[in-house]
Amino acid sequence: MTDWQVIGPQGREMVARVFEGLETSGLLRTSLGMSPTETVTETRGELSSEAARAPDRPSPSALWAFATGTESQPSPRLAAALLRDPSLHLDLAAMLAGAAIGEAPRVAAAATTIKVTERVGQGFSLRLLPSRANPAQTYVLIRLEDPEQFAARLVAMTGTGTVATLDLDAAAQDEIQMLCASEDPIIQAIANPEARIWLT
Amino acid sequence: MLWKDITSEGVRFLEPISAEHPALSAGRDVALEQAFRTVADIDLGAGPKYGPRVMARLAQVVSARAYGRPLMELCHLVRIAERTGGRYGWTGFFFGLQVARATAFRGVLEEASRRGRGLGSGITLEDGGVTLNYEDRPFTVSYGRMPFLAALLEFLVTELGYQRVDKALAMLREAPFRLDGCGPISNTLSRAVYDRLKEHLPSAHVQRVFQRLVQHLCHRSGGSFRLEDVDDDCVLAYWMADDAVEPVPGADPMLDHPADRKLGAPDDVRTFQRAAEQVARFRTAFEAGLLRHEMDRAAPIGSDRAAGEIDADAVLDALERHEAPIDPMDRLSEPPADRVKFLNRRETEQMETLRVLGAQAVHLPVSAIRVDVFGAIQRRIVQAVRNRETPQIIARLIRCEDVPTYVERLKAWTGLEQHLERMGLAALCALVEGRRPEAILEVVERAPGFDPVRLRAIVAPAPDGERGLKTVPLRPSVLSEGAISAMIGALTREEIAGADAVEVLTCARSALRGLSRQGFAHGVRTQPETLEAMATGAPLLRHVHRDLRKLRSATGAGLGADPETVFREDRVRFARRFEAFYGAQTKVSVQ
Numbered sequence: 001m002t003d004w005q006v007i008g009p010q011g012r013e014m015v016a017r018v019f020e021g022l023e024t025s026g027l028l029r030t031s032l033g034m035s036p037t038e039t040v041t042e043t044r045g046e047l048s049s050e051a052a053r054a055p056d057r058p059s060p061s062a063l064w065a066f067a068t069g070t071e072s073q074p075s076p077r078l079a080a081a082l083l084r085d086p087s088l089h090l091d092l093a094a095m096l097a098g099a100a101i102g103e104a105p106r107v108a109a110a111a112t113t114i115k116v117t118e119r120v121g122q123g124f125s126l127r128l129l130p131s132r133a134n135p136a137q138t139y140v141l142i143r144l145e146d147p148e149q150f151a152a153r154l155v156a157m158t159g160t161g162t163v164a165t166l167d168l169d170a171a172a173q174d175e176i177q178m179l180c181a182s183e184d185p186i187i188q189a190i191a192n193p194e195a196r197i198w199l200t
Numbered sequence: 201m202l203w204k205d206i207t208s209e210g211v212r213f214l215e216p217i218s219a220e221h222p223a224l225s226a227g228r229d230v231a232l233e234q235a236f237r238t239v240a241d242i243d244l245g246a247g248p249k250y251g252p253r254v255m256a257r258l259a260q261v262v263s264a265r266a267y268g269r270p271l272m273e274l275c276h277l278v279r280i281a282e283r284t285g286g287r288y289g290w291t292g293f294f295f296g297l298q299v300a301r302a303t304a305f306r307g308v309l310e311e312a313s314r315r316g317r318g319l320g321s322g323i324t325l326e327d328g329g330v331t332l333n334y335e336d337r338p339f340t341v342s343y344g345r346m347p348f349l350a351a352l353l354e355f356l357v358t359e360l361g362y363q364r365v366d367k368a369l370a371m372l373r374e375a376p377f378r379l380d381g382c383g384p385i386s387n388t389l390s391r392a393v394y395d396r397l398k399e400h401l402p403s404a405h406v407q408r409v410f411q412r413l414v415q416h417l418c419h420r421s422g423g424s425f426r427l428e429d430v431d432d433d434c435v436l437a438y439w440m441a442d443d444a445v446e447p448v449p450g451a452d453p454m455l456d457h458p459a460d461r462k463l464g465a466p467d468d469v470r471t472f473q474r475a476a477e478q479v480a481r482f483r484t485a486f487e488a489g490l491l492r493h494e495m496d497r498a499a500p501i502g503s504d505r506a507a508g509e510i511d512a513d514a515v516l517d518a519l520e521r522h523e524a525p526i527d528p529m530d531r532l533s534e535p536p537a538d539r540v541k542f543l544n545r546r547e548t549e550q551m552e553t554l555r556v557l558g559a560q561a562v563h564l565p566v567s568a569i570r571v572d573v574f575g576a577i578q579r580r581i582v583q584a585v586r587n588r589e590t591p592q593i594i595a596r597l598i599r600c601e602d603v604p605t606y607v608e609r610l611k612a613w614t615g616l617e618q619h620l621e622r623m624g625l626a627a628l629c630a631l632v633e634g635r636r637p638e639a640i641l642e643v644v645e646r647a648p649g650f651d652p653v654r655l656r657a658i659v660a661p662a663p664d665g666e667r668g669l670k671t672v673p674l675r676p677s678v679l680s681e682g683a684i685s686a687m688i689g690a691l692t693r694e695e696i697a698g699a700d701a702v703e704v705l706t707c708a709r710s711a712l713r714g715l716s717r718q719g720f721a722h723g724v725r726t727q728p729e730t731l732e733a734m735a736t737g738a739p740l741l742r743h744v745h746r747d748l749r750k751l752r753s754a755t756g757a758g759l760g761a762d763p764e765t766v767f768r769e770d771r772v773r774f775a776r777r778f779e780a781f782y783g784a785q786t787k788v789s790v791q
Contacts, residue, residue: 002426002427002490002493002494003424003425003426004414004417004418004423004424004425004426004486005423005424006424006493007489007490007492007493008493008496010492010493010496010510011489011490011492011493011496012489013510014485014488014489014492014510014514014515015482015485015486015488015489016402016410016485017264017485017510017515018484018485018488018489018515018518018519019406019410019413019481019482019485020263020401020402020406020407020410021260021263021264021265021515021516021518021519022263022481022484022485022518022519022522023263023406023409023410023478023481024232024259024262024263024401024402024403024406025256025259025260025262025263025264025519025523026477026481027233027406028232028233028236028259028262028263029255029256029259031233031236031237032236032237032240032252032255056238057234057235057238057358058238059238059239059241059242059354059358060295060353060354060357060358060362061242061244061249061295061354062242062244063295063362064291064292064295064296065244065295068288068292068296070244087361090361090362090363091357091361091362091363094362094363094366095291095362098288098289098291099288
């Protein structure tokens with residue numbers, strides 16, 4: 001009769017691996033409330049309550065929904081996660097690059113503290129022009145390289161992960177003109193030399 | 201890997217378990233759990249993107265570390281996605297869908313094909329999925345598999361980052377359009393996710409549980425314990441072991457209620473249900489170890505198997521076997537079956553013990569009924585203690601004064617079996633009314649003497665060469681609706697279908713009569729969506745019925761000739777144990 005000793009180290013290793021798999025699978029299901037209620041109350045002490053306290057990470061689908069404009073503004077959860085997790089900047093930037101019709105990188109001398117008033121990116125150029133009539137307002141002037149292209153939204157992300165967006169009007173005479181408050185986060189972000197900009 | 205240090209006497213860890221370990225391990229476990237929850241919580245405005253069964257499958261694959269084969273399938277699906285995702289490529293295909301259902305993927309692919317973006321050369325849309333016609337061998341990704349593969353990709357990107365995954369998948373564009381062309385890319389991803397997850401798996405928590413179980417078995421049955429030793433008595437002894445009462449390292453001393461402190465402890469087996477669940481899982485694992493040993497013995501000397509590598513797919517197979525009884529119950533409560541109220545909440549709860557013990561329920565039948573009876577009362581005690589109910593209420597619960605006896609529970613299980621049978625038959629009747637071909641398959645399963653080949657005579661006489669053919673094509677693409685309707689109509693004709701089939705249909709009509717469950721009302725039950733629910737639900741109900749019947753039968757045998765005496769002894773035993781756990785703070789004594 002085969003027993004615990006006879007099955008040898010490899011057999012016991014298999015036992016351990018399967019047990020580990022069953023317990024881990026059970027704990028993962030428990031964390032979603034998919035397992036028996038009693039197990040939930042008993043195991044949450046280590047896993048789920050810790051996870052509940054841990055900061056949320058937005059899903060790839062949520063990032064993509066924002067990158068493509070399905071969600072025009074970053075949700076509070078996404079905005080907070082971007083400030084917290086630099087690796088998310090890279091993911092969102094890569095998704096925005098895939099979804100955008102134009103992209104402007106950081107300004108070359110990113111270390112400068114001077115505010116930027118012009119951006120030249122792939123597929124478009126952008127200017128910030130203070131309003132003569134009202135100094136508290138600034139024009140955002142965007143010219144698309146391909147006038148047949150349609151841009152619905154401008155997204156800017158600073159080096160620290162602050163994201164600002166601007167829904168765009170249709171172009172008039174090959175130029176999109178938007179008037180914003182000079183203190184608007186989108187103006188601040190465009191003027192930030194470390195910010196990257198996308199048109200989607 | 202820490203598991204390498206398993207000895208024949210039990211488990212010895214590379215490092216001693218200290219009070220700091222739980223916190224450290226908790227941090228690491230949380231990272232894995234959090235990534236999993238990130239995927240599970242996705243809701244883009246149309247409800248959860250991934251259903252519970254997809255998430256259960258993902259949990260199995262991640263826990264078994266068996267990502268190799270699914271990642272290979274995923275690479276094939278990415279090839280399809282790149283052809284259909286427009287300018288957004290694979291990213292748009294997977295992340296652009298609001299809800300990941302087989303029908304949604306099918307819709308996207310059919311729409312892409314109609315628009316003329318086409319699936320291009322080498323890729324064909326078919327009834328059940330999409331086929332890549334590689335020159336070396338075709339490969340089909342079924343629509344039903346796509347939601348799981350999408351969830352796996354979502355998990356992968358959450359763990360590894362979008363850029364890293366995108367970079368790996370971009371290599372598919374340059375890879376040869378062959379079945380083996382995906383190999384290097386899926387291997388790259390597999391290695392990356394393995395390296396990432398090895399930080400989390402196995403967790404110290406799981407190792408401690410395993411260590412305690414093996415030590416318990418060694419202590420109880422000796423270092424040469426066998427599968428037969430992992431039985432109902434083992435479960436009870438494991439739960440009754442003294443160390444369950446002792447303070448557990450890692451418990452939060454700041455919690456002001458002793459019961460809470462124990463319940464929140466990392467390795468707590470204070471609840472009988474948890475103890476039974478752990479032993480059941482160990483039993484399945486032991487079976488897998490025995491199987492592995494048998495295969496090693498059968499393998500020729502010098503084979504790869506001798507190298508000692510654990511096959512992750514074999515681990516996954518064991519997980520699937522263990523959790524197989526849970527799957528039909530889950531499927532009954534999700535689309536499309538959930539359009540019909542086959543089971544209400546109370547009925548589902550009555551089968552909780554099957555969920556807890558999985559495939560081992562029939563091997564631990566007395567534990568199953570103990571979970572059902574005393575597990576339930578322990579839940580109430582825990583809740584009462586947490587809610588700071590009066591000592592009188594808690595005392596009454598601790599003394600197990602209101603629990604049903606084993607005989608009463610067995611009767612309740614019998615009643616539930618009858619209900620499952622009635623629901624299944626009623627669903628069959630609806631399928632007959634709706635002229636759905638699945639009705640014939642159900643009759644095949646339920647009427648042993650029924651030969652479906654005889655129905656072919658209704659449609660067209662079989663050529664001589666096909667006499668005795670055992671397959672009857674039922675797909676609408678093969679048979680017209682009229683032909684299927686004629687075949688189903690013939691089910692009631694004894695001279696064609698036989699007496700067994702006619703009797704099954706008589707029972708089905710009787711089951712439907714007077715049934716007032718959601719989905720069975722006249723005019724509702726033959727609606728296309730309801731019929732889809734019936735067609736999905738009917739075989740699932742049969743499976744659940746079969747599992748419950750086997751469990752009831754095994755439990756009856758396990759309890760022996762005098763179940764009332766077993767119950768009385770258990771009630772005293774459990775009441776004493778509950779008193780030890782919860783009596784001190786509530787000043788309850790069972791004496």
